[in-house]
Amino acid sequence: MPQAFTNPFVFGQFLELRVDALVSDGRGLGRHDGVVVIVEGALPGQLVRAEIVKVQKSLAEAELADVLERSPDEQEPPCPHAGRCGGCAWQSLAYEKQLGWKERIVRDALERVGKVQEPPMLPILPSPAPWGYRNKMEFAFGLSEAGKAVGLRERGSRRIVEVTGCLLQTPLTMRVLAAVRELANGPFREVDGRFLVIREPQAGGCFVELIAGPGCDAGTGERFAAALRAAVPDVSGFALSQRSASSDVAYGEKTLYADGRLAERIGAVTLRLGHNAFFQVNTPAAELLYAEAARFAALDDLKRPVLWDVYGGVGSIGLYMAAGRDIRVVGIEEMPGAVRCARENVRAHGLKNYKVEQGDAKSVIGRLLRLGPKPDVVVVDPPRAGIDAKVAQQLAEAAPARLVYVSCNPATLARDVARLAPAFRLKAVRPVDLFPQTPHVETVALLEKRTIF
Known part of the structure; x- marks a missing residue:
């Protein structure tokens, strides 16, 4: 009778392996002594040193510790926040190779x-367009040594990366983000900001939604909108929404204030969108x-x-x-x-x-x-x-x-x-x-x- 398989790896163990493929969530896949190891942040063709962070019955999950040999498909990531921000996991992979792996x-x-x-x-x-294509981005609030942080989540963490130059966004979105960061640490420091959603549809305009915890009202929204437009006149619409639930979802349960309209054009069709409506990014x-x-x-x-x-x-x-x-x-x-x-x-x-x-x-x-x-x-x-x-x-x-x-x-x-x-x-x-x-x-x-x- 064959013996039951026993996973040989333990938490915290370091090992070297060649990455052969990518799995659907973007992580690298390799094998060590015949056992599948899924490595966060690794690319096909790399020889890596990885640390085991989770052991399952028939495979192990690991974090990338070091790249010992680069992949022939690898490129230098152009983003200034590469390696920390959790948004663009494949920017080190040549675009034509990204397409092949998605297929x-x-x-x-x-x-x-x-x-x-x-x-x-x-x-x-x-x-x-492989860059600058997003018409919407959801940013999160957190705390930093300097005060309130507004940006994107660090990879594998709830910490906030204070994004200043996201290459998926336009310069206007970056100006809005910087202005909100300043307002949140200045005249609106008492506002419990949770998420910031910035939308720049192809049809034109820039609609900004601030999602905050309880304690705000319509007056807060009106004052915030005025202050934001004074800093960034290109903002065409603003909404202040309230989210009471603790779940980490950028969706306001109640709209406290809203002005302006949000529309998008696709083909021959122009669509009115609610400020929290789904549309392809x-x-x-x-x-x-x-x-x-x-x-x-x-x-x-x-x-x-x-x-x-x-x-x-x-x-x-x-x-x-x-x-x-x-x-x-x-x-x-x-x-x-x-x-x-x-x-x-x-x-x-x-x-x-x-x-x-x-x-x-x-x-x-x-x-x-x-x-x-x-x-x-x-x-x-x-x-x-x-x-x-x-x-x-x-x-x-x-x-x-x-x-x-x-x-x-x-x-x-x-x-x-x-x-x-x-x-x-x-x-x-x-x-x-x-x-x-x-x-x-x-x-x-x-x-x-x-x-x-």
């Missing part, structure tokens, strides 16, 4: 998790993503089709697909603020055959299955957790000719492809890089209804 991560997830043999992969679409790359989703949907091949836009948010994908087409759309969204924006966007575009239903996906789809209309095409754009097993079952019952799945998480995409496999066949998969310098990747997948003879 491989999607393929591996479909093969291992989705059990898809030879996934029908299309080449990844690169971001139009890389607008030019999102246009590539939406164009591919529309190509997969092939709505022009159908006569006055019905489209369900599930997890539709402010209506961005549904409106993009409806532009210039005679189709009927049902948008499905749970968040009240996003629903309000979606309905306003539908009215602004004068679409009479576009209805936005509020509620969780299971409830709304269940109602639509009873009352209609049934869809010809469905597009889903779920959060990282993917679609619920019940929703997968309902989509199989709805039986659209095509299901277009937009994913921000290869693992849950692969799981859901397996869930949908009895009713739908995976026909095409296209990764799109919306997040250069990071391991994150968006994917759009086309699934077609299986025909049963």
